[in-house]
């Protein structure tokens with residue numbers, strides 16, 4: 001009797017799955033075995049032993065989706081079952097986008113948009129070091145893996161007297177020291193949100209100085225650009241120059257052309273990105289909706305055809321109503337109504353379908369939900385993003401092949417963010433997997449009923465363990481090499 005390791009039973013075998021491996025290669029039918037936290041074998045495993053078998057006939061088995069754009073830093077701690085993510089087939093999230101991360105910062109109250117991480121409630125910005133935050137995530141044992149970015153605005157709020165100003169040399173040095181601790185603790189890079197008030201005052205030399213720290217550790221730079229409307233071309237150039245000066249890979253966050261008079265400009269922005277990408281590493285992300293969501297801000301409402309409140313500290317019961325509606329009821333202007341409703345959050349209808357279709361079809365466009373998990377009436381992207389791309393954009397409208405969009409949800413982000421042995425379904429890789437029904441997968445979350453799980457996601461596996469009930473097997477994915 002041969003008793004060697006090769007004959008030990010596998011922990012789990014998916015029988016007759018249609019495998020999409022994340023590389024963009026055509027799908028094929030095979031059995032896939034899991035051994036511990038890794039993929040053990042792929043092929044005809046009908047005579048191999050397994051502790052458990054799952055009949056995957058007719059279903060797609062692919063690497064678990066990587067949500068590259070989230071604000072779930074705090075959700076990992078307070079809602080570690082991560083239902084909005086898991087129900088979409090997501091197995092890894094990137095946190096700390098748009099310049100805002102939960103650490104390193106100790107503060108009771110924070111300016112918008114940092115309040116998005118906690119939706120206006122006071123605290124819990126309680127982590128003076130990034131290492132302490134990552135330890136808290138590990139202790140919470142979330143259901144999905146988390147790859148953390150450090151937010152530039154968080155660093156500014158932590159060290160600066162007046163965040164509306166450019167940082168002084170001393171403040172830049174203080175931010176560099178904080179950032180160095182974050183990168184040593186394992187952060188995968190830095191994000192910026194130059195559009196937002198706490199970062200708008202920063203100059204290129206400040207961002208470059210910080211990115212040089214990121215570069216020394218091999219991290220990435222993601223940016224919510226200074227302008228996604230009239231001055232979008234200048235903002236693209238600023239992003240390219242900054243990343244190139246510090247020699248870091250660049251990711252343009254939630255790319256969009258905002259406001260009606262900028263509709264159609266994605267032809268030019270994508271051409272500019274393609275041209276720059278011949279000289280430096282550039283990728284982008286997008287969510288599959290023509291409405292965005294953020295803090296309640298006048299300059300976003302001004303570009304929006306309709307603004308719907310997602311949360312309001314003074315008027316919590318008005319979440320879900322539009323500003324137009326509320327202003328009419330109060331008999332005041334919409335601007336005055338916004339002032340009364342703040343601090344709060346909103347959904348802004350401000351993009352064109354044509355631009356969205358073009359951007360989300362780009363070969364370097366990854367998918368990021370940008371979901372806001374603590375909002376009372378959140379944008380439906382929190383629960384719907386990945387199934388909406390697979391169902392509505394891929395299957396129903398045929399904008400791209402399934403293998404290509406799975407690649408942009410798995411292998412491409414793993415490569416861009418340096419997530420080793422993730423994002424590809426192959427022997428030896430981590431067993432982060434999603435089993436889904438390509439004929440049925442689709443979003444059900446709507447603007448009126450946003451917290452609705454999607455259809456067609458049959459099973460999710462994180463680090464070899466099926467997610468469900470109290471089983472939570474996510475890890476903190478720190479920067480490697």
Ligand SMILES: [Zn+2]
Nearest residue numbers: 098224253254
């Ligand atoms: Zn953003």
